[in-house]
Amino acid sequence: xxKKKTRSLVTGLASGPYELWAVVFILVPLxxxxxxxFTDNDFRFTTANIARFFNDMSASVSADGATxxxxxxxxxxxxxxxLAAISTVVCxxxxxxxxxxxxxxxxxxxxxxxxxxMIPMWMNFLIxxxxxxxxxQDTGILNNLLAKLGLGRVHIxxxxxxxxxxxxxxxxxxxxxxxxxxxxxxxxxxxxxxxDLGCAPAGVLRRVILPLSxxxxxxxxxxxxxxxxxxxxxxxxxxxxxFFLLGDAIxxxxxxxxxxxxxxxxxxxxxxxxxxxxxxxxxTDKYTYGGAAA
Amino acid sequence: MDKIIELKNxxxxxxxxxxxxxxxxDIYDNEFITLLGPSGxxxxxxxxxxxxxxxxDSGDVLFMGERINDVPPHKxxxxxxxxxxxxxxxLNVYENVAFPLRERKTPRDEIDQRVSEMLSMVALKGFEHxxxxxxxxxxxxxxxxxxxxxxKPRVLLLDEPLAALDLKLRKDMQQELKNIQKATGITxxxxxxxxxxxxxxxxxxxxxxxxxxxxxxxxxxxxxxxxNAFVADFIGESNIVDGVMLRDRxxxxxxxxxxxxxxxxEPNEPVDVVVRxxxxxxVAEDKGMLRGVVTSVTFMGVHYxxxxxxxxxxxxxxxxxxxxxxxxxxxxIEPDAIHIMKKSEYSGLYGDYASFSNEFDELAEAExxxxx
Numbered sequence: 215x216x217k218k219k220t221r222s223l224v225t226g227l228a229s230g231p232y233e234l235w236a237v238v239f240i241l242v243p244l245x246x247x248x249x250x251x252f253t254d255n256d257f258r259f260t261t262a263n264i265a266r267f268f269n270d271m272s273a274s275v276s277a278d279g280a281t282x283x284x285x286x287x288x289x290x291x292x293x294x295x296x297l298a299a300i301s302t303v304v305c306x307x308x309x310x311x312x313x314x315x316x317x318x319x320x321x322x323x324x325x326x327x328x329x330x331x332m333i334p335m336w337m338n339f340l341i342x343x344x345x346x347x348x349x350x351q352d353t354g355i356l357n358n359l360l361a362k363l364g365l366g367r368v369h370i371x372x373x374x375x376x377x378x379x380x381x382x383x384x385x386x387x388x389x390x391x392x393x394x395x396x397x398x399x400x401x402x403x404x405x406x407x408x409x410d411l412g413c414a415p416a417g418v419l420r421r422v423i424l425p426l427s428x429x430x431x432x433x434x435x436x437x438x439x440x441x442x443x444x445x446x447x448x449x450x451x452x453x454x455x456x457f458f459l460l461g462d463a464i465x466x467x468x469x470x471x472x473x474x475x476x477x478x479x480x481x482x483x484x485x486x487x488x489x490x491x492x493x494x495x496x497x498t499d500k501y502t503y504g505g506a507a508a
Numbered sequence: 509m510d511k512i513i514e515l516k517n518x519x520x521x522x523x524x525x526x527x528x529x530x531x532x533x534d535i536y537d538n539e540f541i542t543l544l545g546p547s548g549x550x551x552x553x554x555x556x557x558x559x560x561x562x563x564x565d566s567g568d569v570l571f572m573g574e575r576i577n578d579v580p581p582h583k584x585x586x587x588x589x590x591x592x593x594x595x596x597x598x599l600n601v602y603e604n605v606a607f608p609l610r611e612r613k614t615p616r617d618e619i620d621q622r623v624s625e626m627l628s629m630v631a632l633k634g635f636e637h638x639x640x641x642x643x644x645x646x647x648x649x650x651x652x653x654x655x656x657x658x659x660k661p662r663v664l665l666l667d668e669p670l671a672a673l674d675l676k677l678r679k680d681m682q683q684e685l686k687n688i689q690k691a692t693g694i695t696x697x698x699x700x701x702x703x704x705x706x707x708x709x710x711x712x713x714x715x716x717x718x719x720x721x722x723x724x725x726x727x728x729x730x731x732x733x734x735x736n737a738f739v740a741d742f743i744g745e746s747n748i749v750d751g752v753m754l755r756d757r758x759x760x761x762x763x764x765x766x767x768x769x770x771x772x773x774e775p776n777e778p779v780d781v782v783v784r785x786x787x788x789x790x791v792a793e794d795k796g797m798l799r800g801v802v803t804s805v806t807f808m809g810v811h812y813x814x815x816x817x818x819x820x821x822x823x824x825x826x827x828x829x830x831x832x833x834x835x836x837x838x839x840x841i842e843p844d845a846i847h848i849m850k851k852s853e854y855s856g857l858y859g860d861y862a863s864f865s866n867e868f869d870e871l872a873e874a875e876x877x878x879x880x
Contacts, residue, residue, distance in 0.1 A: 409581040411659065412611040413611055
C-alpha cells in the first residue's frame with residue numbers, strides 16, 4: 215500500500231510539469247478563445263459574434279457582372295473547405311505512391327529519401343511561400359522556363375491553382391510521414407500471400423495494401439486537412455489576395471483589434487473540425503488492425 | 509505417375525552469392541515431396557521459384573511441361589502456406605479463406621459452401637467470424653492451410669509451416685497434413701530443416717546442402733543408403749569412418765576387416781563407411797570385432813546413448829543394455845548394417861562424436877529456426 219502510494223507520488227512528480235504545460239498552454243488558451251467568442255467588448259455574454267459569422271452579408275460580383283448579396287463568412291468557409299479538400303486529395307494522390315516506394319526501398323535509401331522530404335520543413339514557411347511566388351509569377355522562373363522551351367506562358371499566380379500548389383507543397387510531408395510509418399511496418403509476406411492467392415497487382419493494392427494502410431490515410435488526411443483549412447498567408451501571397459480564407463479572416467479581424475469576432479471564427483472552426491475528426495474516426499474504425507470486421 | 513513440375517539446371521544467386529547451383533528436380537503428381545536441409549541450403553529459394561516469387565538466373569521451371577519462368581505468382585495454379593502464415597489481419601477467418609475465391613468472382617453460395625468445406629476439413633467450424641489475430645498459432649496455421657487449398661491448386665507449397673508450433677502440436681499437424689494430402693490428392697512440396705519431420709511425412713525427400721541437391725529418394729533410401737557423408741550425418745545419427753574397400757563385399761576400417769553387402773568399387777578404393785548407432789551390438793570385449801572404452805552414457809528414455817572411444821575415434825551406439833563409463837566393451841556389426849559410400853567433398857567433416865553434445869545440437873537448431 216505504502217509502496218503504491220510512493221509510486222503514484224513519483225509518477226505525479228514526473229508527469230506534473232507536462233500536465234501543468236497542457237493546462238497552461240492548451241486548456242487555458244482554449245478557454246480564452248471560447249470566453250472571447252461569447253463576450254462583447256465589455257466582456258458581457260453575447261452570441262452576437264457567433265451570429266455575425268452566419269449572418270454577415272456582402273456584395274459579390276459574379277463573372278457576368280451581376281451583383282448579388284452573399285453571406286460573407288459562409289462563402290469564405292466554403293472556399294476554405296474546398297481548397298483544403300482539393301489540397302488534401304492532391305497530397306494523398308502524390309504522397310501515397312511515394313510513401314509506398316520509400317517503404318519498399320533499401321534501409322539506406324529510405325533514410326535518404328525521408329531526409330529529403332523533411333528538409334523543406336526546416337525552412338521558414340514564409341520563405342517557402344515567397345519562393346513559390348518567384349517561381350509562379352507571370353515573369354517568374356516557371357514562365358521563363360516555359361518561354362525558353364517555346365511552350366508559351368501560363369498565368370498561375372493569383373489563381374486557386376497557385377494557392378493549392380502552395381498548400382500541397384507545405385503539407386505534403388505531413389501526409390507522407392504517417393503513410394510511410396504504417397507502410398514500413400506492413401508485412402511484405404502479406405503482399406506475397408495476396409499475389410500467391412491470385413491477385414494481380416491492382417488487386418493486391420485494393421484488397422490488401424489499401425485496407426492495411428487505412429490508419430495511415432486517416433492520420434495523413436487529418437494532419438493535412440486541418441492545418442490547410444485554417445491556413446493563412448499562402449492565399450494572400452500566391453492568390454494575390456483574391457481568395458480570402460478562414461485563416462486570413464481570423465488574422466484580419468485580429469489585426470483590426472476585433473478580438474471577440476476573431477475568437478468566434480476560431481471557435482466555430484474548431485468545433486467543426488472536432489466534429490469532422492470524430493466522424494472520420496468512427497467511419498474508419500473498422501479498418502484498424504485486428505478489428506473484427508464482421 | 510506424371511511429372512507436374514520440373515526444375516532444369518537452375519542457378520540462382522543473390523548479390524553475387526550462389527544460392528542454387530545447377531539443380532534439377534522432377535516433382536510428380538500427387539506426391540508428398542520434402543526439401544530438407546540446413547538453413548541457407550537453398551530449399552526456400554527453390555520453393556519460391558516454384559511459387560513464382562523468384563526467377564532463375566539460368567535454367568527453366570516447367571509446369572506440366574510448359575515453361576513458366578516469367579509467369580507471375582497470381583497466374584500459377586500453385587498456392588503457398590507461408591512461414592508464420594501471413595494471414596490478412598484486416599479480415600476475419602471466413603474472409604481470409606474466401607480471399608482467393610472472391611478474386612475469381614466465384615458466386616456467393618459457392619464461396620459459402622467451399623469455405624465451410626475447408627473449415628471443417630481443418631476442424632475450424634464455428635470460427636468463421638473470429639479475428640485471425642485472436643487465434644492460437646495452431647489455429648492460424650489451419651486457416652493458412654484452408655486458405656491455400658480452397659482454390660484447389662495443383663500444387664501446394666509449404667515453407668516450414670510447423671516450425672513455430674510446439675512439439676506436441678507439431679506432431680499432430682504432421683499427421684493431419686499427411687491426411688489432407690492423401691484426401692485431396694494435391695501435390696505437396698514441403699520445406700523443412702527437421703529430418704524427423706521429413707522422414708515421417710514424405711513420399712520423396714530431397715536433401716540439399718550449399719545450393720546443391722545431395723540426394724533424392726524415399727525416406728528409407730536416404731536413411732539406409734545415404735549417398736555421402738553429408739546426407740548420412742544430416743539424416744539421423746551416423747558413425748562415419750574412413751575405410752578401404754578391399755574387394756566387393758569386403759571392407760576394412762578401424763583395424764578390422766568386415767563383411768558387407770555393397771560392391772562395385774575399385775579394389776582398395778578409399779571409401780566412407782556408415783554405421784548407424786542402433787545397428788551396433790555391444791558384446792563382451794573378447795568377442796567384439798572392435799574394442800573400445802565407454803566415455804559417456806546418456807539415458808534417452810527408450811535407449812541409452814553410449815559414446816565409445818575406439819582407437820581415438822568416438823562412436824555413438826544406441827542400446828537398451830546398460831554399460832558403465834570406463835567399461836571396456838566389444839562391438840559386433842552385422843554385414844547389412846555397414847553402408848559404403850564413395851568419397852566426397854564432405855568426407856571427414858562429419859560422423860565423429862568427439863565434440864558431440866545434445867546441447868550443442870539444440871543450440872544449432874534454435875539458431876536455424878530463429879532465422880528469417
